[in-house]
Amino acid sequence: MEWLGTTDYDLAREVLQRGVAAIFVVAFLSTLQQFPALLGERGLLPVPRFLEYAYARKQPTIFRWHYSDRMLRLVCAGGIGVGLALVVGVPQLGPAWVPTLCFLVLWGLYLSVVTMGQTFYGFGWESLLLEAGFIVAWLGSSETATPIPVIWFLRWLVFRLEFGAGMIKLRGDRSWRDLTALYYHHETQPMPGPLSRQAHLLPKPLHRLEVLGNHFAQLVVPWLLFAPQPVASAAAAVIVLTQLWLVVTGNFAWLNWLTIVLAFAAIDDATVHALIAAWPAGAGPEGMPIWFGVPVLAVTALLVALSWFPARNLVAKRQLMNASFNRWHLVNAYGAFGSVTQTxxxxxxxxxxxxxxxxxxxxxxxxxxxxxxxxxxxxxxxxxxxxxxxxxxxxxxxxxxxxxxxxxxxxxxxxxxxxxxxxxxxxxxxxxxxxxxxxxxxxxxxxxxxxxxxxxxxxxxxxxxxxxxxxxxxxx
Structure with missing residues (x-):
C-alpha cells in the first residue's frame, strides 16, 4: 500500500510521537502526585463515592469495578514507564504495531483516570491529550512510511483547536472584538507566570496588536495548514510562535506545549531541509504493509465520521467550548477564554x-x-x-x-x-x-x-x- 504512506514527514512523526508521549509522562506524574489527595480513597471528591453512581460505572475506566490508591499509583507508574520508552524511541524501532499498542495503552490508562477525575479533570486539554494520543498511535514505526491520512487528521485537530478558540472569542466577549481583551488578560488569567506582569505593563497599543495577531493566528492561519508546501509549514511556524508567546506569559498546563507538538504535522522534511541542510529529506522507508494500512484506513474513517459533531459546532450560533461528544474523548470541540475577566x-x-x-x-x-x-x-x-x-x-x-x-x-x-x-x-x-x-x-x-x-x-x-x-x- 505505497500510496498510503509518505517519506515527507519523518521529522513530523518523530516530534509527534515523542512529544505527545512526553506530555503523557507529565500528565501521569501530575496524577501520581495529586490524585490521591484530590480524588483518592480519602480525597476531597473520593472516587469510591463517585462510583456509587450508575453514571460513573458506565464510564470507560478500569476503575469501574474497583478503585484503590495503590491501583491508581500502579496505573500512573505504568503510564510513565510506557511514555518514557516512547520518548526515548525504543518502541518506534520495532514493527508498526508496537508504538501503536504503546500509545493505545497510554490512551486507555489516562482515559480511565480522566473519567473518574470529576471537576479536577474537567479541562479541555485532558480531552486534547486523549485525542492526540489516540491519533498519534497510528503513525507507525521507523519500519514503515508515515501514514498520510493520520498526518492530515492531525492537521484537522490543530484546525479545530485554533479556529474553535478564535471563533469562541469573537462570539463571546466584546473585548476580543474591540481589541481590548489583553488590557486585562495577562493580569486576570488563572495562573500568571514570571513574565505576566511585564506583559501586562506593555503599552496598550501593543496589547491591541496582540489581539489582532491572535485573531490572525487563530482565524486565518489554520486554513493554511491544508495548503501546499511550504505554505502549510509556514502556517505551522506561525502557530508555534504564537503558542511560545503564551508559554512565556502564562501557565496553561500542557495546552500550549501540546499544540506546538501537534503543529509539526504540517511541517514537511523538504522545508526543514531547506532551512537545515544537514536534515535529510525523504530518506525514510517507503511503502506500508497491508496489515497496518487497513487498520489505519478503518480508524481514519471512524474519526472522519465522528468529526461531524465538532464541525457542526464550529458553525453553530451557540458554540460549545471544550466539549466531548462521546465517552472516549475522540474528535472533540475546543476553545478557551471566550470571555475575559477584567478584575x-x-x-x-x-x-x-x-x-x-x-x-x-x-x-x-x-x-x-x-x-x-x-x-x-x-x-x-x-x-x-x-x-x-x-x-x-x-x-x-x-x-x-x-x-x-x-x-x-x-x-x-x-x-x-x-x-x-x-x-x-x-x-x-x-x-x-x-x-x-x-x-x-x-x-x-x-x-x-x-x-x-x-x-x-x-x-x-x-x-x-x-x-x-x-x-x-x-x-x-
Missing amino acids: RYEIIVEGTDAEFPDESADWRAYEFPGKPGDPRRIPRQFAPYHLRLDWLMWFLALGSPDTGWFDAFLRRLLEADPRTLRLLRVDPFHGERPRWVRATVWHYRFTSREEKRRTGLVWMRESLGEAYPPRRLRAG
Missing part, C-alpha cells in the same frame, strides 16, 4: 489557633504553589505541569457554584491531613491542626513600575471581606 479576585484561606475566631485572632494564610497569595512573590512557571487545586481556586474566586470540593478542603485543613498539606506551598501550622479556618476574598492587581520600585510588591491587593466564615471541627 482579579483571589480566595485566601487562613487558619488560627485562637480560641475565638474574631479579628483579634492571629490569622495565618495557607499559600498555594501557583496561584497568587503573598503579594511580594513573583509568580512561578509550572506549565506544562498542571496544578489542579490552584486552577479550581481561580474558578472559586469567580463565583463557581461547584464548591463541594472546597468544603472538603477546609475540613482536611482542620484535620491537618498530610496528603492535602503536600499540595500547598506553605502550611503556616507546620503539620499541626488549626482551631479555626476561614476564607477571605481580595481584589488583586499587578503593581505599576513605580509602585514596584517604591514597595517591592508584585501585587497590590484590597480586602473585600469574608467568603467563607470561620469554621472548626465538630466534637466527636
Whole structure:
C-alpha cells in the first residue's frame, strides 16, 4: 500500500510521537502526585463515592469495578514507564504495531483516570491529550512510511483547536472584538507566570496588536495548514510562535506545549531541509504493509465520521467550548477564554489557633504553589505541569457554584491531613491542626513600575471581606 504512506514527514512523526508521549509522562506524574489527595480513597471528591453512581460505572475506566490508591499509583507508574520508552524511541524501532499498542495503552490508562477525575479533570486539554494520543498511535514505526491520512487528521485537530478558540472569542466577549481583551488578560488569567506582569505593563497599543495577531493566528492561519508546501509549514511556524508567546506569559498546563507538538504535522522534511541542510529529506522507508494500512484506513474513517459533531459546532450560533461528544474523548470541540475577566479576585484561606475566631485572632494564610497569595512573590512557571487545586481556586474566586470540593478542603485543613498539606506551598501550622479556618476574598492587581520600585510588591491587593466564615471541627 505505497500510496498510503509518505517519506515527507519523518521529522513530523518523530516530534509527534515523542512529544505527545512526553506530555503523557507529565500528565501521569501530575496524577501520581495529586490524585490521591484530590480524588483518592480519602480525597476531597473520593472516587469510591463517585462510583456509587450508575453514571460513573458506565464510564470507560478500569476503575469501574474497583478503585484503590495503590491501583491508581500502579496505573500512573505504568503510564510513565510506557511514555518514557516512547520518548526515548525504543518502541518506534520495532514493527508498526508496537508504538501503536504503546500509545493505545497510554490512551486507555489516562482515559480511565480522566473519567473518574470529576471537576479536577474537567479541562479541555485532558480531552486534547486523549485525542492526540489516540491519533498519534497510528503513525507507525521507523519500519514503515508515515501514514498520510493520520498526518492530515492531525492537521484537522490543530484546525479545530485554533479556529474553535478564535471563533469562541469573537462570539463571546466584546473585548476580543474591540481589541481590548489583553488590557486585562495577562493580569486576570488563572495562573500568571514570571513574565505576566511585564506583559501586562506593555503599552496598550501593543496589547491591541496582540489581539489582532491572535485573531490572525487563530482565524486565518489554520486554513493554511491544508495548503501546499511550504505554505502549510509556514502556517505551522506561525502557530508555534504564537503558542511560545503564551508559554512565556502564562501557565496553561500542557495546552500550549501540546499544540506546538501537534503543529509539526504540517511541517514537511523538504522545508526543514531547506532551512537545515544537514536534515535529510525523504530518506525514510517507503511503502506500508497491508496489515497496518487497513487498520489505519478503518480508524481514519471512524474519526472522519465522528468529526461531524465538532464541525457542526464550529458553525453553530451557540458554540460549545471544550466539549466531548462521546465517552472516549475522540474528535472533540475546543476553545478557551471566550470571555475575559477584567478584575482579579483571589480566595485566601487562613487558619488560627485562637480560641475565638474574631479579628483579634492571629490569622495565618495557607499559600498555594501557583496561584497568587503573598503579594511580594513573583509568580512561578509550572506549565506544562498542571496544578489542579490552584486552577479550581481561580474558578472559586469567580463565583463557581461547584464548591463541594472546597468544603472538603477546609475540613482536611482542620484535620491537618498530610496528603492535602503536600499540595500547598506553605502550611503556616507546620503539620499541626488549626482551631479555626476561614476564607477571605481580595481584589488583586499587578503593581505599576513605580509602585514596584517604591514597595517591592508584585501585587497590590484590597480586602473585600469574608467568603467563607470561620469554621472548626465538630466534637466527636
